[in-house]
Amino acid sequence: MRKLFLVLAIALTLVNVEAEEKNGFGATLKESNFHLNVDLQTKYLWRGMEMMTEDSAPVIFPSIAYTTGGFYAYVMGGYSINGKYSEVDLGASYTTGWFTFGLNGYYYPTNNTPNDNYFDFKSKTTGHWWEAVVTMTPTNIPGYIMVSNFFAGADRNLDGKQAYSTYAEIGTHYDFLKDNTISLAVGAAFNKSCYNGYEHNFGVTNIELKYTYTLHFKNDWTLPLSASYVINPVREKSFVNLTAHFGF
Numbered sequence: 001m002r003k004l005f006l007v008l009a010i011a012l013t014l015v016n017v018e019a020e021e022k023n024g025f026g027a028t029l030k031e032s033n034f035h036l037n038v039d040l041q042t043k044y045l046w047r048g049m050e051m052m053t054e055d056s057a058p059v060i061f062p063s064i065a066y067t068t069g070g071f072y073a074y075v076m077g078g079y080s081i082n083g084k085y086s087e088v089d090l091g092a093s094y095t096t097g098w099f100t101f102g103l104n105g106y107y108y109p110t111n112n113t114p115n116d117n118y119f120d121f122k123s124k125t126t127g128h129w130w131e132a133v134v135t136m137t138p139t140n141i142p143g144y145i146m147v148s149n150f151f152a153g154a155d156r157n158l159d160g161k162q163a164y165s166t167y168a169e170i171g172t173h174y175d176f177l178k179d180n181t182i183s184l185a186v187g188a189a190f191n192k193s194c195y196n197g198y199e200h201n202f203g204v205t206n207i208e209l210k211y212t213y214t215l216h217f218k219n220d221w222t223l224p225l226s227a228s229y230v231i232n233p234v235r236e237k238s239f240v241n242l243t244a245h246f247g248f
Contacts, residue, residue, distance in 0.1 A: 012047075037063045037076075038246040044085070045076070045241050047167060047187055048206025048232040049195060057082040086111055088118075093133070101131040109166045123162070129153040143172035150194070165193030169206065179222065181216035189234070196234045206229040217239040222247075 021029040023168045033204040039061040052059070063076035071094050078087035080117035088111045093102030106129040109116050120126050130152040139143040149164045157163040170186035187206035195205045208230045215223040 008125065011053060016241060018248075033066055033068050035065045035067065037061075037065060039063075040244045040246075042242045043239060044080070045228070045230055045239055047195065048208070048231075048235075049231060050237065050239070055080075055082060055084040059085065098133040098136050098138055100133075100137065102135070104131045104133065105129070106131070113179040117212060123152065124160075127154050129155055136146050140233070142174065143170065145170050155194055163193055164191065165195060165199060165207075166190040167193070167195055178216065179212075179224070181212045182211045183212070184208070185210075200234060203234045205232055205234045207233070 041059050041061070044059040050056075057080045059078055059080045061076055061078050063074050065072065065074040067073075069094070073092040074090065076089045076129055078089070080086075081131060083215055088107045088109060089104065091102060093100050093103035094213070107118060107127055109118070117125070117127055123130065129150055131148055131150050133146065133148045134146055135146040146169045148167045150163070152162070155163045155165050167187060170183055171183060171188035173181050173183035175181050185206065185208045186204065187202070187208075188202060188204045190202055192198045192201060196203055208228050210226050210228040212224050212226040215225065217223070224245045226245070228239075228241045228243070230239045230241060232238070
C-alpha cells in the first residue's frame with residue numbers, strides 16, 4: 001500500500017511539473033518585476049517650479065519601472081497634450097534601512113525639429129541633467145527628508161559654469177482609512193540654482209499641501225487622485241494642481 005501511495009505521489013508531482021507554463025526560453029513563468037505607470041497632471045509642477053511657463057497644458061507621464069529587493073529603476077517620459085513640451089528621464093535607486101540613494105538623468109527633446117543631441121554628453125554642450133539624491137525615511141515617524149544635487153550636465157549658471165543646484169525638502173503626512181492621505185512638504189534651494197533662475201541664494205521655493213483620495217476597484221486595483229495647493233515664495237506664485245496616478 002505504501003508503494004502505491006509513493007507511486008501516486010511521484011505521478012502527481014510529474015503531472016504538476018509538466019503542467020508548469022514555460023516561456024519561449026524554456027524557463028518557468030513567474031511574477032514580473034516590471035510595472036507600468038501613467039500619471040496625468042493638469043499643470044506640470046515639480047519642486048515648486050512651473051515647468052511650462054508658456055503654452056501651458058496638461059502633461060502625461062508614461063513610465064516603466066523595475067523593482068527587486070531594495071533596487072528600483074525606471075524610464076519615464078513627459079508629454080504635454082498640446083505637443084509643446086517633452087521630457088525623457090531615467091534613474092535608479094537603492095533603499096537600505098532608512099536611506100534611499102538615487103541617481104537620475106533628465107533630458108528635454110526638441111519639439112519643433114527632428115534633430116536632437118541625445119548622445120551629446122560633453123560637459124559644456126550636453127542637454128542632460130544628472131542628479132544625485134539621498135532620502136531619509138524613518139520607520140517610526142510619518143515623514144522624510146530629501147537632499148538633491150545636480151552634479152553634472154546642463155545645470156549651468158549665468159556665467160556658463162556648473163551651478164551644482166542643491167535642493168532639500170522635508171515632508172510629513174497623516175493617513176486616513178481607505179488609503180486616503182493629507183501631506184505637507186516644504187522645499188528650499190540652497191544656492192543660486194535652477195530653482196530660482198540662478199539669481200538667489202537660500203530661499204524656500206516649494207510649499208505643497210496635498211490631499212490624496214484613493215478610488216478602490218475590483219481585483220485590488222486602486223486609482224489615487226491628488227489635489228495640491230502649491231506656493232513658491234521665491235517666485236511669488238501659487239498653483240492648484242490635480243494628479244491622477246494609474247499603476248499596473
